[in-house]
Amino acid sequence: MTMAVASTNGRTTMDRQERQSSSTVGRSGGRPKARGQGVRGVKMLISSLALMITLAGWARLATGKHTLAGGAVVQATPWAVVASVRVNQTISYRVQPLPTLVPLITPPHASAHRASRPNAVPASPAVGAAALTTLRMVSAPPPPQPQAQSQSQSQSQGSVAVTRSSR
């Protein structure tokens, strides 16, 4: 596109078109016919330009780069990655293997996906909440024992004596 304009030895594209047109006109042998071919050439040129612009846009999307209003280039989330994460999450929620649930519920990259992809479907709040509740029950440490209750807590672990039929 722009390279075509910056041609070698100072001649413009129009110059070449004119030469090509001249030769064609020479073979067909008439001025009106040459004008019609010129119009058709312009249409083809415009079509080609539109096609090339379209292809270039697709190519940039495919490489994952696009510019924001400020001109900064950001990395877009590849569709394939987002899809696999969502599939993994769905499977893990159904099976609920608690130890492996931890990294899948709140992976740093997964939250980044959701933040940068508002269209991504979040996990069901109900399912997520249930999984988290279960996890909390499993991994929760024993409740703190107030200092004042240390007496009964420690003593209930081991009594001083045992009453039973005579031994």
Add this chain to the structure above:
Amino acid sequence: METTTIARSTATGGVVELRHIDFRAMDSDMRAVRAVEDRALPEERDARCGGPAFGDDGLAQARGWFAEWEAHLSRFRDDSELAHLNAADGRRTAVSAILWDVVQAALQAARWTDGLVTPTLLSAVERAGYDRSFEGLVPDGRTGNRPSLDVPPPVGRADARVSEAAAATPVTRDAWRAIRTDPLGRTVTLPAGVRLDLGGIAKGWAADAAARRLAAHGPALVDAGGDIAVSGPLPDGGRWPIAVGDPRAPDAQLAVLWLAGGGVATSGTDFHRWQQDGQWRHHIIDPRTGVPAVTDVISATVIGRSAVEAEAAAKAALIQGSRAGMAWIERHPALAALMVGQHGEVHNSRRLERFLGG
């Protein structure tokens, strides 16, 4: 002797430490425990490398006390004072203060339980096959800690004390009423043919007596083979935690009872068992029948005002069975009970609740 420290928060910031001694006496496991509050700062405790200065806390003497009491009260020792009394065969006999006290406690238990707990069952228990101590018997291979004997019918323990008269004496619920005691001369007269087995009453009395002696040094607990006496609250006012053993599982516990005083005892048919003529027997004789009690209770634990009272009440409740026994417990405001039935069911009396939870 071991010292066990229980971390406790007290108003003074100190800790209560427990020290205990375990030994064997009266054919049973014994334990005496003393509690003392250590108000020293932690660094001071560390500096002296150990617990508080118990000083002369009486624990070291506890073993000697029980040895002396056993010498008076054992029915398995031919040279015991009780053996001599049983051999008196109707003659008036002067007794020691120890035997006097225990005989009085046994007669009081008989009055209180209307003869369900009576000291006059020695002949009956020997006829059932319990004619020697379980001490030193080889544990049964199947039950582990339950000695099993295929005991032949009693032959008088190779002595003449089981006289013809004794063997022929019918076991009656009121035989104890014929025993004569004279406090002035401290003498005891047993009717001919009547011999005493002080058994559980002697252990409960010993627990109470030892706890009273230890209390001179501070709060104490004494466990005489499951009959437990508590002299009073712990130094910071807390209660003593006492577990109730599960008769179905030797190492398991049914509950923890919290006592600030008094006693607790358990009577059961689960441990002292033996075989006679191919049939299992136990040592709890029903004085109404003269044979091992037929009851739907395998273990009765009772809390009372003393260990000897708890012991008598536990045996009376067990003999009566779960329904009548629990009703009898409920009629006595000073008692609370936990009973285990033959099928593992647990019955609690209404007043037991106050002893559960620290």
